[in-house]
Amino acid sequence: MTVLVTGGAGFIGSNFILDWLETVGEPVVNLDALTYAGNLQNLASLQSDARHVFVQGDIGDRGLVDRLLAEHRPRAVLHFAAESHVDRSIHGPGEFMRTNVMGSFHLLEAVRSHWAALAPDERSAFRFHHVSTDEVYGSLQPGAPAFAETHPYEPNSPYSASKAASDHLVRAWHHTYGLPVVTTNCSNNYGPYHFPEKLIPLIIVNALAGKALPVYGDGQQVRDWLYVRDHASAIRAVLAGGRVGETYNIGGWNEMANIDIVHTVCALLDELRPDPAGPYRRLVTHVTDRPGHDRRYAIDARKIERELGWRPAETFDSGIRKTVQWYLDHPDWVANVQSGGYRDWLSANYSAR
Ligand code: NAD
Ligand code: DAU
Secondary structure, three states, X not given: OOEEEEOOOOHHHHHXXXXXXXXXXXXXXXXXXXXXXXXXXXXXXXXXXXXXXXXXXXXXXXXXHHHHHHHHOOOEEEEOOOOOOHHHHHHOOHHHHHHHHHHHHHHHHHHHHHHHOOOHHHHHHOEEEEEEEHHHHOOOOOOOOOEOOOOOOOOOOHHHHHHHHHHHHHHHHHHHHOOOEEEEEEOEEEOOOOOOOOHHHHHHHHHHOOOOEEEEOOOOOEEEEEEHHHHHHHHHHHHHHOOOOOEEEEOOOOEEEHHHHHHHHHHHHHHHOOOOOOOHHHHEEEEXXXXXXXXXXXXXXXXXXXXXXXXXXXXXXXXXXXXXHHHHHOHHHHHHHOOHHHHHHHHHHHOOO
């Protein structure tokens, strides 16, 4: 038995593979194009682990995906690969359409043709698990009920529109062709191996470097934060017991305003790595807001709890402490990802704000 993971060298995909091999132990074929966001260092601990087979390639490469499916005959495909950063989608939406929409389409077509040729018992046991986001639901007013699975799709950014498109493709491949799919829509993840273009790792690495901590607009935008290993355990639960054709929301029951996230990270750094120059929150700098910035996301995760008994194991306090400590303990990882390309991105996104 084997599973095929796409995007397994990224933040969530690599955490998922590490968790999967620690818990389930079933071999994984990891197909990843190694874009700027893919990093094999995340999986360095698996270097001599024969259960992890890494293949560098594009989900849109039909010949390659056909070959991998034929050779490894996975019982499931877990589709993480995507362009994932909202600000990058605003600067350059094309890559998001290419990977998230067309890449997902080519992958679905390859999987459909593989699945259609399986024996009847293998066909019914097979799963295509699509990893998606709460951002497809749009933005909530303060006090409005959290997103349930039945909430209308109202994506507002090129990123969320591309993810919404991929969700629709997955749904259609189930309804039209009978492909056994499940989709999960998760809230904001944080934890080890998070690329420092995203809020929490950016704040940690900038603070440690004595640089400004950029807060978009008034910092009162609300996100629902989930420790990444809890996302991994939720995906395991849905893959094992989720009903075919269903979607499951995954969240941390932890809504927080961005400014409070930034202040929490600063307070932890003050405790764990005090700066002689003074408290880290002195570095907070309000900058021009993100265009079309969604004001609030919140996930109603009752369905996955009711049907599959899943709840997050970490509180925000325990998860963020582990995360900050992880970044303090891994300066080499941080230095390695802050390559020339990373510096170009910082200047493209922040110099005119
Ligand atoms: P990431 O940007 O850290 O990693 C994406 C990975 O996909 C990288 O390893 C990259 O090399 C790979 N990739 C990109 N294009 C590819 C292609 N064409 N072919 C093969 N591989 C390709 O993203 P992440 O934060 O780990 O997110 C993973 C998935 O989870 C995405 O689908 C994202 O939409 C979804 N998601 C993310 C969050 C979050 O908070 N980060 C929350 C909910 C859902
Ligand atoms: O909600 C799930 C989504 O969470 C995932 O689908 C995306 O892949 C993931 O990137 C994340 O999207 P966000 O836009 O919410 O994450 P980001 O870390 O970019 O920003 C979090 C919040 O912090 C958001 O309101 C924007 C704000 N922000 C971000 C950056 C990078 C700042 O205030 N300053 C910054 O410098």
